[in-house]
Amino acid sequence: MPELPEVETVRTGLEQAWVGRVMTEVHLRRDGLRFPFPKDMVQQLTGKKIEAVRRRAKYLLIDTTDGLVFLSHLGMSGRYTLITPSEVPRYSEVSSSPSHSKFGELTGYEGRHDHMEFRFDDGSVAVYTDPRRFGIADVFLRAEEQIQPLLEHLGPEPLEQWTAQDAARRCQGKRSPIKTTLLDQRFVVGVGNIYACEALHRSNISPTRPTNKLVRKDGRPTKALTLLVEQVKEVLKAAIEVGGSTLNDFAAVDGTLGYFGHHFQVYDREDGPCLKEGCNGTIERIVQSNRSTFLCPRCQK
């Protein structure tokens, strides 16, 4: 599910639900996800008021009013289910059955993959579910955010300070394919496999083109790179809009609604017709760095 637009959609949903609320209870159902949970995570978060919900790259950063940050990364399959106060009584009935998931009835999941549960002072509950457990949860001092190992090597935010000049500087001398570079979080953050494919297709650039071919000899960006930077921004913005437009429905926070899938031009469309105006190409699937790449060989050069 989660590349930048999906994480941003989740951020907005959590912000609406959590800011100003006090986390009255935190329950963990295992020792960790990708990494062990911090030993004192429950104690650190319990009783804390939420001040803000931020996003950096694909990381959610939840600030408490006393200067802590709860970091949450969704990995490949993580999501939050928000249970409103009026739904909680239903939830409580279910939870009284020990043989059954606490949330199974409510979320449609059997509960085996519900790893974290957060309860708030307004009676609402949030459940973090993550079957593959590639997600991350951590807590640190906001004052030490700059030295967090997970955050310190991240590149620019694509929708903020990122420019073609910056991209050109980082592309210089790189011989790896541009698709691989787009996935490198030191180059630009938030772009994953789907939007890398989509942005390259929009830009008519082959995913296999060597990265340094997108930089001029004088170090300035080529027209192609300028277009790519622009199209990365455009495709991310369009996807955020689709996600945001469904946020009225609270369930969207779990990522199942409002996904950009219906708008993909190439991703997961192997053997389908290229949808670009005037292009009669057929979408191909290739493998780069062990990951699927989708492209139209006709219009992407």
Added chain:
DNA sequence: CAAAGTTCCTGCGAGC
């Protein structure tokens, strides 16, 4: 068999 993410390891090439 493949999967939306990230980190770590190995192997190779460039350069000294």
Added chain:
DNA sequence: TGCTCGCAGGAACTTT
């Protein structure tokens, strides 16, 4: 030639 450094590619994590 030999060594080190850094980059590039691949495997690994896990479950459905």
